[in-house]
Amino acid sequence: MRALKFFLRMWGFIVGMVLTFAALPVGECKVAVDDIRSAFIEEVEEVNKTTYVIGHTCPDSDTVCSAIAYANYKQQLNFKCEPRISGDLNKETDFILKYFDVDTPPVMESAVGENIILVDHNISAQAVAGIDEACVVEIIDHHNIFGDIKAKNPVFYLTMPVGCTSTIVWLCYRQNNVAIDKKMAGLMFSAILSDTDNLRSANTTNLDREAAKNLQRLATIDDRNKFFLEMEREFTNYDGVSEHDIIFTDFKEFGLCGRRCGWSTVATLNVEERDKLKVRLDDFMGKFFATQDLEMFFIKVHEIEGYTAEMLAYGTGARELLAAALNLEDKNRLILERNLPNKKIVRELTSTLENLRAVA
Numbered sequence: 001m002r003a004l005k006f007f008l009r010m011w012g013f014i015v016g017m018v019l020t021f022a023a024l025p026v027g028e029c030k031v032a033v034d035d036i037r038s039a040f041i042e043e044v045e046e047v048n049k050t051t052y053v054i055g056h057t058c059p060d061s062d063t064v065c066s067a068i069a070y071a072n073y074k075q076q077l078n079f080k081c082e083p084r085i086s087g088d089l090n091k092e093t094d095f096i097l098k099y100f101d102v103d104t105p106p107v108m109e110s111a112v113g114e115n116i117i118l119v120d121h122n123i124s125a126q127a128v129a130g131i132d133e134a135c136v137v138e139i140i141d142h143h144n145i146f147g148d149i150k151a152k153n154p155v156f157y158l159t160m161p162v163g164c165t166s167t168i169v170w171l172c173y174r175q176n177n178v179a180i181d182k183k184m185a186g187l188m189f190s191a192i193l194s195d196t197d198n199l200r201s202a203n204t205t206n207l208d209r210e211a212a213k214n215l216q217r218l219a220t221i222d223d224r225n226k227f228f229l230e231m232e233r234e235f236t237n238y239d240g241v242s243e244h245d246i247i248f249t250d251f252k253e254f255g256l257c258g259r260r261c262g263w264s265t266v267a268t269l270n271v272e273e274r275d276k277l278k279v280r281l282d283d284f285m286g287k288f289f290a291t292q293d294l295e296m297f298f299i300k301v302h303e304i305e306g307y308t309a310e311m312l313a314y315g316t317g318a319r320e321l322l323a324a325a326l327n328l329e330d331k332n333r334l335i336l337e338r339n340l341p342n343k344k345i346v347r348e349l350t351s352t353l354e355n356l357r358a359v360a
């Protein structure tokens with residue numbers, strides 16, 4: 001009972017802290033976040049046992065950079081903490097770590113028996129193997145909560161509806177007056193640009209903008225747009241990469257009113273690159289689609305410079321459906337003058353299909 005009361009009190013405190021974070025200009029709150037953590041964790045953490053900070057599998061830049069920066073933050077607060085990754089780096093993250101001269105963290109094969117801090121995810125399907133037999137002590141995240149990560153101990157769970165986990169990590173540094181060196185600033189800055197598409201995506205908040213502005217200064221990056229394009233140049237270089245691999249770099253299967261569909265998101269640098277890649281992918285898909293057990297296959301090829309996109313669609317009626325869903329006149333050239341989030345397009349597709357059915 002006492003433990004429960006204590007937990008509830010602490011929980012109220014955390015919620016209060018999060019609200020305070022949101023309401024106050026950074027730096028005005030006098031209580032440190034880790035005043036809470038020590039009360040919770042002392043009983044579950046063996047002294048001298050290292051806690052590993054790790055992001056999701058198929059790591060992206062936010063997941064890797066947040067793990068490194070958060071481990072650094074904990075180290076500065078005298079916790080034994082080290083970053084780990086749960087898969088190979090993509091080209092973008094590789095560029096970022098090299099640019100800021102930061103070592104790639106070791107890959108963790110299994111979390112069994114380890115103390116773990118999860119960053120940038122909160123479901124076991126995306127977590128490192130063995131997470132069910134690990135001791136999760138913290139979760140720092142900005143995603144929807146599905147809640148299938150189990151912990152036998154109270155956890156420090158810091159989640160905020162912002163565009164990037166690194167924004168939350170930045171807030172932890174600021175809140176606790178922990179110094180942010182140039183390297184860590186560079187990593188968090190890059191992660192924010194990566195997760196928010198250079199602060200343009202729909203999930204970008206003012207807090208992300210504030211964090212990016214502060215971190216850009218600390219990382220001594222002069223031109224944000226120039227840096228972002230440089231960062232994406234390698235990532236979107238598909239020379240020597242097969243069409244199959246391009247399509248499956250970011251691929252998801254989803255249900256559209258009971259139909260099995262595929263969705264691939266492909267990034268390119270500018271309109272010329274987008275047009276070139278479109279021809280390549282279209283040629284390939286002409287044959288490849290028939291080999292897939294899917295009713296429809298959508299590919300969104302977007303370009304980073306102007307933030308436009310072109311949709312490719314395969315399967316009976318797929319182009320017509322997409323044109324109707326997005327109010328596009330030419331079903332043979334499905335251009336989005338402004339890139340839309342995948343979720344929004346799928347929502348439009350679903351409601352259009354439902355309406356068509358209702359009419360039929």
Ligand SMILES: [Mn+2]
Pocket residue numbers: 062063120142163164165195
């Ligand atoms: Mn993220």
